[in-house]
Amino acid sequence: MSSKAADVIASALRARIENGEFASGRLPAERTLSEHYATTRITLREALGQLEAQGIIYRELRRGWFRAPPRLIYNPSHHSHFHAMALEQGRVASTQVIEAREVPAQLAIARHLQLQEGDTVYRIRRLRRxxxxxxxxxxxxxxxxxxxxxxxxxxxxxxxxxxxxxxxIRYGGARFTILPGPLPPRAAPALNVASGTPGLLITRINRDQHNRVIDCDCEFWRYDALCVAVEV
Amino acid sequence: MSSKAADVIASALRARIENGEFASGRLPAERTLSEHYATTRITLREALGQLEAQGIIYRELRRGWFRAPPRLIYNPSHHSHFHAMALEQGRVASTQVIEAREVPAQLAIARHLQLQEGDTVYRIRRLRRxxxxxxxxxxxxxxxxxxxxxxxxxxxxxxxxxxxxxxxIRYGGARFTILPGPLPPRAAPALNVASGTPGLLITRINRDQHNRVIDCDCEFWRYDALCVAVEV
Incomplete structure (x- = not known):
């Protein structure tokens, strides 16, 4: 449960952010903010935590608080890849390969790919910015x-x-499942959040132009980074 | 960060649940579990917290821990209403009206409905089980x-x-946006979770058969209650 004082400060800060203050993206230090609002550090942190949960600000380790950038719009029916999607929205994308190797397929992955558990698959782990x-x-x-x-x-x-x-090989149909859930230990540190932080898990099973299942992607998104949009 | 002991207990409990133990749906008391795994209450709670975050178990106030029921599959392209969707999946749906009244439209709602801020709209708040x-x-x-x-x-x-x-009036097209985010104070207590608990926020702007915008739904889901599926 939140305190009334924290609610008031959160609203005030939210209004300032929405009015375009903190143009650099960086918020003043916590100490400066708690003096400005004549409040304790505990109450201030409660207010900041509310804004963080709403996806309005985020924290970087040892660097402080930042205004969250706009969410990326993710439309499953537009089959554009990550870099194209970012470019269309005026954003700059980059990709880092963490690991690429052959591994035996675990049961869930084998099922997605219509293979047997333990069959060799290629696994590519990437971090996208x-x-x-x-x-x-x-x-x-x-x-x-x-x-x-x-x-x-x-x-x-x-x-x-x-x-x-x-x-x-070109992409044909795809099946998406979208689940809110905690970010697992292998994904969270790369996204600069604590393991178990809520995120969005999107699984895509992709077919090619001949309707063969060719690959499957397990995506772990920061919860404040995207908005899924579907038009029917 | 999680402890190794909690990870091991979480895996063991997860396997038991997936193998169909606890058929009543209710897990043994925490004390019984911590004795069974020869661990402290703190470590046990850490393990239970992991399973809760994964949507495998959930807690009811003063009643203990329960195996989470299967997630409802939510397919935005099938325009079936809540009761029909549940029925198709062999589940029983019910609806409770919390409030139904005229209110002046806030800016975001007015925009969705193509009205002016402050124009009168009908607002119906419902809880669905x-x-x-x-x-x-x-x-x-x-x-x-x-x-x-x-x-x-x-x-x-x-x-x-x-x-x-x-x-x-029949539904025509719709636009969905799906956002992970914290459950607000007006939604959380009705869903038996603490305010700020992660949830899934789905906004639907609906048109009729003549392509007029007729209504807009703001849905706040328990994060462990559904899986959004999209086929393209």
Whole structure:
């Protein structure tokens, strides 16, 4: 339960942020803010915590508080890849490969790919940034029969383009499931949040132009980084 | 950060739940569990907290821990209403009206409904249960010009049916936005969770068969109650 004083400060700060104050993106230090609002550090932190939960501000370790950038609009029916989606929205995307290797498929992944548990799959772990901020930790699981030799390619690029240019494989239909849930220990540190922090988990099972299941993506998003939009 | 001991207990408990133990739905008391795993109450609670965050178990005030029921599958492209969606999935839905009245539209709602801020709208607040468990707190905002006299009707029924039968209005297109975020103070207590608990916020702006915007729904879901599925 929140205190009345924290609610009032949260509203006041929210209004200032929405009116365009703190143009640099960085909020004043907690000490400055608690003096400005003539309140204790505890109450101030409660107010900041409310704004953080609403996705209005976020904290960086040892750097303080920042105004959250606009959410990326994620429309499952537009099959554009991450870099294209960011570009269309005037944002700058970048991709870092954390790991790319062959692994035995765990049961859930094997089912998604229509393989047997323990069959070899390619697993690519990548971290994706928008305007320099890590927002998405993703694990791609590929059926290696579709993509021989792929792990030797430059995997910082779009897989969509690589599939098309090297293998003549293009995306067909896809099935998305979207679940709110806690960010697991392998994803949370890369996204600069504590393990167990709420996030959005999007699983995509992708088919190619011949309707074969070719890969599956397990995406772990910062909860304040995107807005899923669906038009029907 | 989680402790190793808690991780091991969480895995063991998860396996037991997935293997169908605790068929009544209720887990043994914390004391029984901590004796069984020869651990402290603190470590046990950490393990239970992990399973809760994963949506595998949930806690009821003063009643203890329960196995979470299966998530409801929510497919934005199937325009079926709440009761029909539950029925198709073999679940029992019920609806409770919390409040139904005229209110002046706040800016965001006015924009959704293509009205002016302060214009009168109908607001209906309802709580929806699946198999007796409160999973969805929803606020419907209706353009009163489309639905004269609607507030006097029985609002525990499907609005979809009421629109059609009394007003000859059927749903056409809709725009969904799906955001993870904290459950606000007006929604959380009805869902038996603390204010600020993560949830899923789904906003639907609905048009009729003539492409007029007729209403907008603000849905606040328990995060462990549903899985959004989209096929493209």
């Amino acid at each position: 928008i305007d320099g901020r890590a927002v998405l930790y993703v694990e791609h699981y590929l059926n290696p029969a579709c993509f021989p030799g792929l792990l030797a390619e430059d995997l910082t690029c779009s897989l969509t383009d690589l599939y098309d240019q090297r293998y003549g | 699946i198999d007796g468990r409160a999973v969805l707190y929803v606020e419907h905002y209706l353009n009163p010009a489309c639905f004269p006299g609607l507030l006097a009707e029985d609002l525990t029924c499907s609005l979809t049916d009421l629109y059609d039968q009394r007003y000859g």
